[in-house]
Amino acid sequence: MEKKQNTLFVGALAKGLKLLRAFDESHTDLSLSDLVQRTGLDKSAVQRLANTLHVEGMLDKDPVTRRFRPSHAWLQMAYAYYWSDPLIARAMPRLIELSQHLGETVNLAELSGDHIVYVTRLPCKRTQFAATLPGRRLPAISTAAGRVILSTFGRDEWEQAARTGPLISMTPRTMLDRADIEALIEKAAGEGYSVSRDQMILNEIAVAAPIRGMDGRAVGAVQCSISAHTWDEDSIATQIVPLLQDTANSISPGAFRS
Amino acid sequence: MEKKQNTLFVGALAKGLKLLRAFDESHTDLSLSDLVQRTGLDKSAVQRLANTLHVEGMLDKDPVTRRFRPSHAWLQMAYAYYWSDPLIARAMPRLIELSQHLGETVNLAELSGDHIVYVTRLPCKRTQFAATLPGRRLPAISTAAGRVILSTFGRDEWEQAARTGPLISMTPRTMLDRADIEALIEKAAGEGYSVSRDQMILNEIAVAAPIRGMDGRAVGAVQCSISAHTWDEDSIATQIVPLLQDTANSISPGAFRS
DNA sequence: GGTGTCTGTATTGCATTATGATACAGATCG
DNA sequence: CGATCTGTATCATAATGCAATACAGACACC
Numbered sequence: 154m155e156k157k158q159n160t161l162f163v164g165a166l167a168k169g170l171k172l173l174r175a176f177d178e179s180h181t182d183l184s185l186s187d188l189v190q191r192t193g194l195d196k197s198a199v200q201r202l203a204n205t206l207h208v209e210g211m212l213d214k215d216p217v218t219r220r221f222r223p224s225h226a227w228l229q230m231a232y233a234y235y236w237s238d239p240l241i242a243r244a245m246p247r248l249i250e251l252s253q254h255l256g257e258t259v260n261l262a263e264l265s266g267d268h269i270v271y272v273t274r275l276p277c278k279r280t281q282f283a284a285t286l287p288g289r290r291l292p293a294i295s296t297a298a299g300r301v302i303l304s305t306f307g308r309d310e311w312e313q314a315a316r317t318g319p320l321i322s323m324t325p326r327t328m329l330d331r332a333d334i335e336a337l338i339e340k341a342a343g344e345g346y347s348v349s350r351d352q353m354i355l356n357e358i359a360v361a362a363p364i365r366g367m368d369g370r371a372v373g374a375v376q377c378s379i380s381a382h383t384w385d386e387d388s389i390a391t392q393i394v395p396l397l398q399d400t401a402n403s404i405s406p407g408a409f410r411s
Numbered sequence: 412m413e414k415k416q417n418t419l420f421v422g423a424l425a426k427g428l429k430l431l432r433a434f435d436e437s438h439t440d441l442s443l444s445d446l447v448q449r450t451g452l453d454k455s456a457v458q459r460l461a462n463t464l465h466v467e468g469m470l471d472k473d474p475v476t477r478r479f480r481p482s483h484a485w486l487q488m489a490y491a492y493y494w495s496d497p498l499i500a501r502a503m504p505r506l507i508e509l510s511q512h513l514g515e516t517v518n519l520a521e522l523s524g525d526h527i528v529y530v531t532r533l534p535c536k537r538t539q540f541a542a543t544l545p546g547r548r549l550p551a552i553s554t555a556a557g558r559v560i561l562s563t564f565g566r567d568e569w570e571q572a573a574r575t576g577p578l579i580s581m582t583p584r585t586m587l588d589r590a591d592i593e594a595l596i597e598k599a600a601g602e603g604y605s606v607s608r609d610q611m612i613l614n615e616i617a618v619a620a621p622i623r624g625m626d627g628r629a630v631g632a633v634q635c636s637i638s639a640h641t642w643d644e645d646s647i648a649t650q651i652v653p654l655l656q657d658t659a660n661s662i663s664p665g666a667f668r669s
Numbered sequence: 670g671g672t673g674t675c676t677g678t679a680t681t682g683c684a685t686t687a688t689g690a691t692a693c694a695g696a697t698c699g
Numbered sequence: 700c701g702a703t704c705t706g707t708a709t710c711a712t713a714a715t716g717c718a719a720t721a722c723a724g725a726c727a728c729c
Contacts, residue, residue: 160709163463163687165716169424170467173488181495185677197718200678205421209428219677223492225523225548228530230431231489232546234481237439241544246537253535256511265483272486275533277511279504286499287545288490290483418680421716423687443706455689458707477706 168194169202173211178283182215182222231288238263240364240373241273244404248375251400252277255393258284258378262298262361264371265290267318269299272373281354284378294318294334295327297349297361298374304342305363305371311338326351346394356381360393362401375401426452427460431469436541440473440480489546496521498622498631499531502662506633509658510535513651516542516636520556520619522629523548525576527557530631539612542636552576552592553585555607555619556632562600563621563629569596584609604652614639618651620659633659 175183175191183191188199203221206212212221235241244261252259252275261273268290276285283289293299294315303311315335321327328334328349341347346362353359358379363371375397384393433441433449441449446457461479464470470479493499502519510517510533519531526548534543541547551557552573561569573593579585586592586607599605604620611617616637621629633655642651 160687161459161462161707162466163423163427163459164685165421165423165687166427166460166463167467169421169427170464170469176491176495178491178494181491186675195718196677197720198716201419201421201716202424204419205424206428208420209425211428223488223495225492225521225528227488227492228528228546229548230481230485230546232544232548233434233436233439234483234485235544235546236436237434237481242540245534245540245543249534249537249543263483270483270486276503276507279507282500282503285503285507286490286493288486288488288493290487290490418716419678423716444704453689454706455691456687459687 165202168192168198169206172199172202172206176223182218182220184218184220188221238272240404243406244364244373244375245273247400247403248273248275251375251377251396254396255377257393260298260376260378261373262296262302262376263373264293264299264302267293267314269293269296269302269374271376278380280357280378284354284357291353292319292321294331294338295320295323295349295352296376297347297352297359298376300334300338300349301341301345301347301361301363301374302371304338304347305365305369308339311335311342314338323353324351324355326355328352346398348389350381358384358389360389360397362394362397364401365405367406373404375404423460426450426456427464430457430460430464434481440476440478442476442478446479493530496530498662501664502622502631502633503531505658505661506531506533509633509635509654512654513635515651518556518634518636519631520554520560520634521631522551522557522560525551525572527551527554527560527632529634536638538615538636542612542615549611550577550579552589552596553578553581553607553610554634555605555610555617556634558592558596558607559599559603559605559619559621559632560629562596562605563623563627566597569593569600572596581611582609582613584613586610604656606647608639616642616647618647618655620652620655622659623663625664631662633662 171192172188175188185199188203189196207214211224211226213224214221248259248261256277258277259275260271262269263272271287271289274285274287293303303314312335315331315338320329322329346360349359358381359376361374361376364373364375366372377393377397429450430446433446443457446461447454465472469482469484471482472479506517506519514535516535517533518529520527521530529545529547532543532545551561561572570593573589573596578587580587604618607617616639617634619632619634622631622633624630635651635655
């Protein structure tokens, strides 16, 4: 491990965080040696760090299998986050209203580097498990929400995002051509919303509208996930998009060019 | 700070976690000196630890105010938690179904020490902001969910909980008499569900049913929050309780005495 | 039922690393 | 324009986290 910085960087803390990050959707509970493998740290170090995290209540330890698991503290962190992000309190009541009106799943997304994060999710229909969980990250340019957000940033910025942003194929139809993606962002900039099909889940359509800050740049997006079996292009344009945009605008602090 | 343990306890990591815990609903963004105050740590230590957390992406830093805020990583931790807790994947589809059937807010709660944690929330109506956020902790014995869970643990355990568990007054009607609370738990044990009124929010009624593990002890509870204006005792008993219990039972791994 | 190889746990001496005092700088205030 | 807050940077000291050990229990494999 290369020293990141000196004197104001606490390596031991960084290593501890590395342990926490070793847990993800496909690594839900880890033994001591799993942690050693995943972090690349020394066995002794992992032993001490994991023990500390356990004592401090950040990791649960199964007394029989001796495996570590995320504790409820991980949810409390999210709780603290929700209070710290001023968008949430503004958005929540409107999102609830929207989801009840539409009877469809509604999400709040924010940009985080070159990914989007689903901050709040209000699932109304059965769907893929991952699609019901807040905190999920997806490559920004692969999602309707990411593209509408980028579309408010101006051509230079979205061009760069479209050309350098990460792309992973989730379905056989995931769009991987960066020029096509750039065109979609441009389209979103003109229309004020974006639609995607079959990108993350087959037969799933996502529609997203930007929540603009005072300067016109999006601070997030309201997104709606619907089934391609029950909605077609027309019904989306007439029944979903207007409500979605109204909701997004009502969340925006300043009212800008509608 | 007293040394907690020796040789397998990493103090620097523990202090870092202390910084993270300094953020909560009423402390959403903290300056360096705020952190010093809240943690009781040395200024230099906080400086280094906060910087580390920032570099590692756990804290966002406002470039102008220099204040720290929880980052999106805090949500990712919740995401990892959701995958690690086997109850979530089982419960989610059923909770969605239930919330759509009832048209009312449905929550999944788990016991965490002497508190309950709302793990998943599916708000269907406008309500208090805090009541829409997962990760919220409440004193177990003050909530319907906590009481049904405890009621499955046997008299000895629930007695102790009722007598020693934390209690805070959230509304003028919050029940503070431990004997009354114990009686409610006993009632819940007999009926297989629990109801509470005006405990956390005025005019709010909570109904909860236990999700039992293979051994009969509850591993969580399905809870429903409704308005006292639209529901009365009878309609709750006939329309809510059965559905709630069915849902809870369908989530339970083993089928026990219904 | 031994023998080998996995685990997770405990101990110890050494030097790396975190420490906290200090000094500097940029605000905001009176 | 001093005074007092901030946040930032530097540095010598020793305390603290380190990694090499050795130990113990579980499992599997002849």
